[in-house]
Amino acid sequence: MARTGRPRVFDKELAISKAMVLYWEQGFESTSLAQLKEAMGISSASFYAAFGSKENLFKEVIDRYNTSYGKVTDCLTDTSIKSKVAIEKALRQTAKMQTDSSHPTGCMLVLSANVCSEKNNHVRDLVFKERSLVRLNLEECIIRGQENGEITREVKADVLCTLIEAFMYGISTQARDGISYKSIDQAITQIMKTCDI
Amino acid sequence: MARTGRPRVFDKELAISKAMVLYWEQGFESTSLAQLKEAMGISSASFYAAFGSKENLFKEVIDRYNTSYGKVTDCLTDTSIKSKVAIEKALRQTAKMQTDSSHPTGCMLVLSANVCSEKNNHVRDLVFKERSLVRLNLEECIIRGQENGEITREVKADVLCTLIEAFMYGISTQARDGISYKSIDQAITQIMKTCDI
């Protein structure tokens, strides 16, 4: 059964894509509704009818990011490949994606709402929770690798996880600073060796 | 000769400290003048007479940061100690400082203006330039270490620099996410081994 009411004239999925670019580039708080509306090509009334609020749109953007660019770390949960392969793949795909100039550089989940005013701390929590999920996947991947003997047991999984995670997060700032993919990719080659030590 | 005019009633140095905490915690754009004035305990007139603008105060705050908390990486230019020792010291001091709960967590130069609206891109450049200086110091420290034979020559200094730098930047996000100093410190122990490989 088709839904009733006047049909929406703009493409909601496309509008979310446009919003994602803005939130990604400038962050949640620094992106104004005026910018969002202009990028989407819609009015205030249409905006609030479709998305409810600036914050709710951000939630939809996070979902969109997770199912598109954010998938570069999905391989961490792929138990059909070896743990070290999964971690290396996640890092290389992350570096490649974050330095790609066809969209804002860095990771949206690291950059867009990590720092904000007190009244938006609950928005910060949204991206914090997303990062926590990635960390969980990384740690479980490392534990699998230690159980399989692929990764050294000399170091606790939590510590190796912190090491890889810090490196991964740091790529966001480097990508923004213009560090080349090539340099980061070579650094990944080197850092992967710490899994063996 | 003492300068003329009505003397300032508030402590400018203390006011800069208060401002630093706000910029550090919330970022440049998300910190409002109302918050700054309240923290400093001064009026608009006093604010603009003393600091000129919100942006100019931020510049003074960056200077303050560099000569206080930011000194944790100063050891990178200390040629009286071995390169590896300097790098390790810089990392451990960074981790200790950034996870210290007596002030905002993470690095102000990484968090406070890395993402902003287009109209403030020149403010972003301010912290970018500060980071560039740290990177330069790190790279030169690595080159010294390679020349001395302390650090492997198998890997280009630029690549090792990217590796260490990414890890260092990532600590800012981890500190904000509540990752413990202990976990980061142990990760440093592990990552230092990549200098030898």
Next chain:
DNA sequence: TCATTTATGGATCGATTAGTATATAAGTAA
């Protein structure tokens, strides 16, 4: 004393912020 200089208190500025109100348009359901 009196000019000069700098800081302060307090009111205010135009611009921008996120979000709403109201009337109307455009579809479906009965």
Next chain:
DNA sequence: TTACTTATATACTAATCGATCCATAAATGA
């Protein structure tokens, strides 16, 4: 046709943004 539902266009709101104006206070210098 008529009721109902949803989206749109347009105008508008209160609050906040960074910054300024002006009268006055409080110091020094001559």
